[in-house]
Amino acid sequence: xxxxxxxxxxxxxxxxxxxxxxxxxxxxxxxxxxxxxxxxxxxxxxxxxxxxxxxxxxxxxxxxxxxxxxxxxxxxxxxxxxxxxxxxxxxxxxxxxxxxxxxxxxxxxxxxxxxxxxxxxxxxxxxxxxxxxxxxxxxxxxxxxxxxxxxxxxxxxxxxxx
Amino acid sequence: xxxxxxxxxxxxxxxxxxxxxxxxxxxxxxxxxxxxxxxxxxxxxxxxxxxxxxxxxxxxxxxxxxxxxxxxxxxxxxxxxxxxxxxxxxxxxxxxxxxxxxxxxxxxxxxxxxxxxxxxxxxxxxxxxxxxxxxxxxxxxxxxxxxxxxxxxxxxxxxxxxxxxxxxxxxxxxxxxxxxxxxxxxxxxxxxxxxxxxxxxxxxxxxxxxxxxxxxxxxxxxxxxxxxxxxxxxxxxxxxxxxxxxxxxxxxxxxxxxxxxxxxxxxxxxxxxxxxxxxxxxxxxxxxxxxxxxxxxxxxxxxxxxxxxxxxxxxxxxxxxxxxxxxxxxxxxxxxxxxxxxxxxxxxxxxxxxxxxxxxxxxxxxxxxxxxxxxxxxxxxxxxxxxxxxxxxxxxxxxxxxxxxxxxxxxxxxxxxxxxxxxxxxxxxxxxxxxxxxxxxxxxxxxxxxxxxxxxxxxxxxxxxxxxxxxxxxxxxxxxxxxxxxxxxxxxxxxxxxxxxxxxxxxxxxxxxxxxxxxxxxxxxxxxxxxxxxxxxxxxxxxxxxxxxxxxxxxxxxxxxxxx
Numbered sequence: 022x023x024x025x026x027x028x029x030x031x032x033x034x035x036x037x038x039x040x041x042x043x044x045x046x047x048x049x050x051x052x053x054x055x056x057x058x059x060x061x062x063x064x065x066x067x068x069x070x071x072x073x074x075x076x077x078x079x080x081x082x083x084x085x086x087x088x089x090x091x092x093x094x095x096x097x098x099x100x101x102x103x104x105x106x107x108x109x110x111x112x113x114x115x116x117x118x119x120x121x122x123x124x125x126x127x128x129x130x131x132x133x134x135x136x137x138x139x140x141x142x143x144x145x146x147x148x149x150x151x152x153x154x155x156x157x158x159x160x161x162x163x164x165x166x167x168x169x170x171x172x173x174x175x176x177x178x179x180x181x182x183x
Numbered sequence: 184x185x186x187x188x189x190x191x192x193x194x195x196x197x198x199x200x201x202x203x204x205x206x207x208x209x210x211x212x213x214x215x216x217x218x219x220x221x222x223x224x225x226x227x228x229x230x231x232x233x234x235x236x237x238x239x240x241x242x243x244x245x246x247x248x249x250x251x252x253x254x255x256x257x258x259x260x261x262x263x264x265x266x267x268x269x270x271x272x273x274x275x276x277x278x279x280x281x282x283x284x285x286x287x288x289x290x291x292x293x294x295x296x297x298x299x300x301x302x303x304x305x306x307x308x309x310x311x312x313x314x315x316x317x318x319x320x321x322x323x324x325x326x327x328x329x330x331x332x333x334x335x336x337x338x339x340x341x342x343x344x345x346x347x348x349x350x351x352x353x354x355x356x357x358x359x360x361x362x363x364x365x366x367x368x369x370x371x372x373x374x375x376x377x378x379x380x381x382x383x384x385x386x387x388x389x390x391x392x393x394x395x396x397x398x399x400x401x402x403x404x405x406x407x408x409x410x411x412x413x414x415x416x417x418x419x420x421x422x423x424x425x426x427x428x429x430x431x432x433x434x435x436x437x438x439x440x441x442x443x444x445x446x447x448x449x450x451x452x453x454x455x456x457x458x459x460x461x462x463x464x465x466x467x468x469x470x471x472x473x474x475x476x477x478x479x480x481x482x483x484x485x486x487x488x489x490x491x492x493x494x495x496x497x498x499x500x501x502x503x504x505x506x507x508x509x510x511x512x513x514x515x516x517x518x519x520x521x522x523x524x525x526x527x528x529x530x531x532x533x534x535x536x537x538x539x540x541x542x543x544x545x546x547x548x549x550x551x552x553x554x555x556x557x558x559x560x561x562x563x564x565x566x567x568x569x570x571x572x573x574x575x576x577x578x579x580x581x582x583x584x585x586x587x588x589x590x591x592x593x594x595x596x597x598x599x600x601x602x603x604x605x606x607x608x609x610x611x612x613x614x615x616x617x618x619x620x621x622x623x624x625x626x627x628x629x630x631x632x633x634x635x636x637x638x639x640x641x642x643x644x645x646x647x648x649x650x651x652x653x654x655x656x657x658x659x660x661x662x663x664x665x666x667x668x669x670x671x672x673x674x675x676x677x678x679x680x681x682x683x684x685x686x687x688x689x690x691x692x693x694x695x696x697x698x699x700x701x702x703x704x705x706x707x708x709x710x711x712x713x714x715x716x717x718x719x720x721x722x723x724x725x726x727x728x729x730x731x732x733x734x735x736x737x738x739x740x741x742x743x744x745x746x747x
Contacts, residue, residue, distance in 0.1 A: 099234065100317065102357025106434045109354055114469050130214075130235060137353035160214055163207045165347040166423070167474050177484040179347045180203060 023151060024122075025143040028132075028158030030151055033144075035070060035091065051093055051122075061088060072124070075103040079110040086115055094140070096125035105138045112139035112169040132157040133183070137168035193490035195564040196329060196578065197258040198343040200308040201488070208305040211312065215239050216298035223295065238318075238356075240311030241297055245618050248292045251314040252304060254569050256324035256342035256366075257285030261556040261565040266307040268552035274300055279552070281537060281545040283609055283660060284363070285323050285569040286314055290616055318356045319349035319430070323365045325373045326570040330532045330578040332524040336368035336385035336393055340486045341422065344477065347485070348423050355430050359437035360445035362430065363402075375571065375687035377401045377410040378663055380447045381429065392479075393419045399429065399459070400451030405655050407662035407685075407693040408448045411456045413463075419482065421467075424475035428466035432459065492564040496529025496581045503583035504531070514589055516638055517600040522585070523576075531582050533563075535575040535592060536599040536607065540636035541629050544610045545573030554595045562588050573609060574602065604641040605649060605714070606632050609660050613653030613670065614677075620653035622670025622677040622703075627651055630707045635714075644714055647727040650685075663687040665728045666710060667694040679706040681713075683739060684731050697736060698744055709743045716742035 024033040037051045038044060044052065044059055051070035052060040054077055060069045070091030071082070082092070092111055094104035104123065111117040123135050123143045132154055135143060145151065164172065164181045172181035193199040200208075218235045221227040227235075236242075240251040252267070259267075267287055271279045274296050275289040282288055292300070304310055313320055322345045329337040345364060349355065355362070365374040368385040376382025382398035395417040401410025417425055433447045436454070451459045497503075508515040523532040535555060538544050547555075555575060559567045562584050563577035570576055580588055592598040601607050608631060611617065613624030628651055635641055650664030654671075661667030667682035678700035685694030701709055714727075716738055721730045731739065 100357050101439060102317075102354070102434060103439075105354040105357065106431050109431075113471055128231075128234070130218075130238075131357070134351075134353035134356060156217075161207065161210055161351075163203055164353070165350045166352055168353055171474070175203065177478070177480040179344065179481060179485070 022147075023145045023149070025145055025151065025154055026141065028155045031142070035068075037072065037093070049090070051091060057085065061085060070120070070122075073107060075101055075107070077107070079107055079115065082111075083115055086117055089117075089119060091120040091122060092117065093122040093124050093144075096123065096127045099126050099128045099131065105134060108135070108139040109169055129154045129157040133161055133164075137164065137170055139169045193488060194260040194566070195490040195492050196339065196566040196568070197255065197260065197489065198346075198485065199488045199490065205305070205308065208308070208310055211310065212298065212301045212305050215301055219294065219298050234316065236297075237315040238313065239297070239301065240314035241292070241294075242315060243618070244290070244616055245614075246616070247290065248294055248297070249616070250289045250292045250297060250300065250311060251282070252287045252289070252309060252311050253314050253321045254285050254287060254309075255346045256322055256328070256339050257326060257569040257571070258324075258339065259567045259569065261559045261567065263307045263309055264552050264556040264559070264567055266303060266309070268549040268556070270300055270303060271552070272549040278546050278548045280543075280612065281547065281569050281573050281575070283571050283573060283611075283658065284321055285326075285571055286321055287569070288612075290612070312350060313356075315361075316356070317358045317360050317362075319345075319352060319358075319362045319364065322346050322349070323363070323374055323379075323571055325367045325369055326534075326568045326572075326576045327373065327523050327532050327578065328368060328568075330523075330525050330530070331369055332526050333371050334369045334526065335387055338366045338368035338383075338385045340482060340489060341383070341385060341393070341395075341419075342366050343485055343489075344422070344482065345426070348426075354427075355434060358430070358434055359439045360442065360447075362433075362447065364426075370689070372687075372689040372691075375401075375660075375663060375691070377691035378403060378407075378660075378687055379410065381426065382410055388416075388418065395419075395422065397425070397429075400448040401691070402446050402448040403657035403660060403662045404446065405443050405657075406446075406448065407657070408452065409691045409693060410448070411451060413456070413460060420477050420479070421472075423477045424470060424472055425463075425467055427475055428463045428470060431466055432462045436462070490564075492566070492579045494527040494530055494579060496527070497583060498529075500529035500581055500583040504585055507586040511586070513600075513638075514586060516642065517589055517598055518585065520600045520604060520638075520642065521598075521602045525579065527579075529582050530579050531585060533577045533580050533585060533588060534570070534602045535577065535597050536601055537574050537597075538601055538607050538632065539596055539599050540606060541633040543625050544608050544628050547575075551595050551597060554591065555597070558588055558591055572602075572607060574607070600638045601641050603646050603648075605635045605644050605647050606641055608632065608649045608651060609664070610651040611653050611659035613651075613659075617653060617658075619656055620670065621655075621672040622653050622679065624651040624653040624659055624668075624670060627668060627670075627679065627703070627706060631710060634707055634711060644718065645724070645726060647714075648687075649710070660687065661685070662693050663691070664694060665726070665731070666713065668706065668710075669700075671700050673700065677703050679703065681706075681709065681743065683713075683736060684728065686728055695736065698740055701743075712742040713739050 049068035384396040388394035398410040610628040614620040652659035682694030
């Protein structure tokens with residue numbers, strides 16, 4: 022699945038495991054939340070990510086977060102916006118500095134929202150045109166509210182310079 | 184443009200865009216033009232296009248596309264109203280429809296014209312962003328804001344702050360369901376604060392600043408609920424942070440499995456007021472408060488983009504109005520019913536009724552819009568307000584000029600003296616336009632308007648609110664009507680169910696169903712009998728609503744069903 026970062030396609034070093042797949046002892050893997058314990062049992066140096074369902078409480082990751090390099094949030098349908106709040110809570114409440122990956126079926130028209138909620142990479146849904154995503158990345162120069170990216174305010178206004 | 188030119192005057196009553204705001208809107212129009220081109224070329228399917236057009240207020244209705252244009256906090260300037268008239272004339276059927284959310288809808292729009300229409304709107308600093316979709320919708324406001332004698336705080340600057348904050352909000356544009364905020368600055372609630380997802384009432388804080396009463400979880404639709412009071416002391420500097428917390432809790436926990444149970448009212452009921460408040464407080468405590476703080480400098484910077492009227496009436500303005508009223512009883516009646524007291528001596532607010540007897544509530548022709556824009560320029564600082572009752576207001580009219588204004592309105596069919604009376608009916612578009620409706624609301628409104636056309640009769644009946652919805656989604660606010668009328672479908676026939684005792688104001692209540700639904704041709708007569716029963720039983724000057732609350736439903740039930 023093509024991976025997008027800063028509007029450009031980048032290589033994806035991660036392997037995403039489903040519920041039943043074999044968990045390799047080495048290499049960067051993303052495990053489902055239900056297999057997090059298993060993942061954490063691997064040697065400490067191995068890179069680990071976790072895939073959250075949209076109804077997961079972010080606070081439950083608090084103690085394990087230092088061991089995680091990646092958290093994947095998901096949009097089962099583009100209209101389900103819970104992942105926006107999850108990403109923002111990861112950055113803002115738990116100060117997570119690793120990769121937040123959007124998966125599922127986000128729209129290119131949501132790209133700026135994803136970034137401003139703290140998402141760093143997007144696993145493009147099947148059939149996506151990366152150029153449409155790239156255009157969405159540069160479309161707007163102004164936003165009207167603060168975000169976790171801490172963009173510069175324009176004077177005393179609410180506006181932020183993107 | 185050279186820098187030496189003087190800055191254009193700021194619009195009165197709403198925020199004046201600058202170059203940055205205009206560039207943002209231009210980007211937005213180009214984005215939509217690109218999306219429409221992709222749709223017409225077929226590279227976007229209707230399924231993919233739907234959420235994008237809805238984000239720009241474009242609905243596909245029964246017969247055509249409908250474009251809903253945002254009128255932030257219901258305030259327009261004359262230039263904007265003229266542009267709306269021009270769009271109605273050029274791209275629609277020469278009229279527009281003002282809505283209960285203080286917006287304007289065009290009902291006969293062609294998809295391929297919409298990018299040009301949005302570009303024309305952008306030329307006058309208007310847009311259709313977030314007039315649809317599961318996002319924070321246009322923030323509604325008191326139609327007498329900044330003018331009313333009973334107002335404590337002019338809420339429009341804060342309404343504008345909320346408009347900006349919610350515009351393409353990164354986290355809250357894909358909520359479980361739509362989200363409506365209303366704000367007032369008067370203790371007399373004219374915004375139905377308790378029937379909104381969030382209702383805010385601004386008031387002076389002990390330290391001389393501004394603070395807010397916060398209501399949450401009110402709403403109509405299938406499950407009408409009066410909102411609960413969350414707190415009474417929200418400081419201005421925490422306004423955005425606290426709303427972030429309130430909406431975030433909703434985004435995380437609101438139901439997404441059932442569209443009819445997805446509004447915040449259902450979540451607040453499920454968690455209980457205390458349960459919801461705890462979650463909000465926990466979120467508020469955990470968030471980066473410095474980042475989301477609303478500093479006084481920001482409020483001042485946004486306030487500075489509002490034009491303010493220079494109010495100077497001649498000393499004898501009130502006396503001149505008195506003389507004109509004594510000389511003309513028809514004018515006198517209109518002043519009694521269609522004006523509101525102004526805070527400044529010699530001024531008054533005038534309500535322009537869009538409810539002529541037998542007409543369609545909220546409709547205005549291009550010519551009428553142009554005329555109102557001209558009147559606003561001559562007599563009201565170029566400012567026009569749209570009310571949630573689907574009328575228009577000139578907020579600051581000199582009392583000595585009111586007679587001239589009235590004469591001009593009368594010549595255009597805009598001087599119905601029925602504000603707050605039985606002819607001032609709210610009706611949704613109903614089955615004449617809407618893809619969701621079960622029944623036609625407009626013909627009932629027209630027949631009621633015609634039945635009670637006499638201004639003398641309307642004044643005798645006194646204050647009464649009739650609200651008509653063509654389906655259970657309750658866009659016509661029937662739950663909050665003193666008399667509510669709900670269209671239902673019975674085996675392919677249109678029937679109408681009556682509810683009594685609803686109220687949108689500070690004494691908010693949900694109307695109760697009176698009895699079995701009535702066929703269309705019996706509904707108007709039934710309401711006439713209801714009104715007759717009220718006139719017989721009312722005590723002193725009490726309103727219909729007060730009589731109902733005092734005596735209960737039984738006598739009204741008899742009046743409606745005894746002869747049926």
